[in-house]
Amino acid sequence: MDEKESALCELGEALKADGYRFTTPTPETHRRVNARAGNERARNLRDVFGWSRPFPPDLVPAPMIALLEQAGQLDRGPAGLRSRVRFSTLDERLHVHSAYPTVEADAVFFGPDTYRFASFVGDHARDADCVVDIGCGSGAGGLSYAARAKRVILADISAKALSFARVNTVLAGVAHADVVQSDVLAGIPDPIDVVIANPPYLVDPQARIYRDGGGALGIGLAVRIVRESLARLQPGGRLILYTGTPIIAGRDPFWEAILPAITAAGAAGTYREIDPDVFGEELESPAYADADRLAVVGLVAESRSR
Numbered sequence: 218m219d220e221k222e223s224a225l226c227e228l229g230e231a232l233k234a235d236g237y238r239f240t241t242p243t244p245e246t247h248r249r250v251n252a253r254a255g256n257e258r259a260r261n262l263r264d265v266f267g268w269s270r271p272f273p274p275d276l277v278p279a280p281m282i283a284l285l286e287q288a289g290q291l292d293r294g295p296a297g298l299r300s301r302v303r304f305s306t307l308d309e310r311l312h313v314h315s316a317y318p319t320v321e322a323d324a325v326f327f328g329p330d331t332y333r334f335a336s337f338v339g340d341h342a343r344d345a346d347c348v349v350d351i352g353c354g355s356g357a358g359g360l361s362y363a364a365r366a367k368r369v370i371l372a373d374i375s376a377k378a379l380s381f382a383r384v385n386t387v388l389a390g391v392a393h394a395d396v397v398q399s400d401v402l403a404g405i406p407d408p409i410d411v412v413i414a415n416p417p418y419l420v421d422p423q424a425r426i427y428r429d430g431g432g433a434l435g436i437g438l439a440v441r442i443v444r445e446s447l448a449r450l451q452p453g454g455r456l457i458l459y460t461g462t463p464i465i466a467g468r469d470p471f472w473e474a475i476l477p478a479i480t481a482a483g484a485a486g487t488y489r490e491i492d493p494d495v496f497g498e499e500l501e502s503p504a505y506a507d508a509d510r511l512a513v514v515g516l517v518a519e520s521r522s523r
Contacts, residue, residue, distance in 0.1 A: 358415055
């Protein structure tokens, strides 16, 4: 790790020692709560490192401010100081990620999808030699699997995501995790027993990495992950994928796109809706003019034993 990442590790440990905890909500909930009267400025560490509110210098211990500055994650403005990172709690672990609002092209997101993804992975996890978390972001999914894997590979194309993942690996105390830059599985030559993934699944005009899934409907990357994972898994290996899809006139275009790949690979498994209606505000986008709703779906596919 470099000096900036080490500073974030120290900051995370200091927050843990202080008893800090925060559950990150959706951006819309975040916006509404921050818009309430009295929430313009931070009053405690949760407001600073969870709700991303500006704060006066005397609110946060000087060593924490120094660590933020050392990490290059401190903004100074007319409203006060502001942290460029948040810390969220999942399964008693702290995870660092981008501050609200996540408007940067390379922002690293953490929110309700992260919690649902980790829960879905936990429901279908099994002991494995090598687990790869594709598009790991903060690394939350792979780190939630770490207790059942001999080796975890946290893979992403984003340098910022990989930096945060390195920090979160240390904060979680997971020594058997590797952080690797990879476009899906292209940068990972190792035999793979389990692939987990929570790819972006929306059409984003700003093309933010964490949000834009590619293609006309936002499902392009998820389809690619299914195809490439089934081609790379060890015999009897497992793909655990959590993503989203528009439902158009009762049809599921993501399922229709991946079914030929699953059939061709001779894979078996399950596919279901986890949440039938998310991000309803996105239906106002031209990309979803014909969609009934946006659904979160989960796929568990096992490659054929040979």
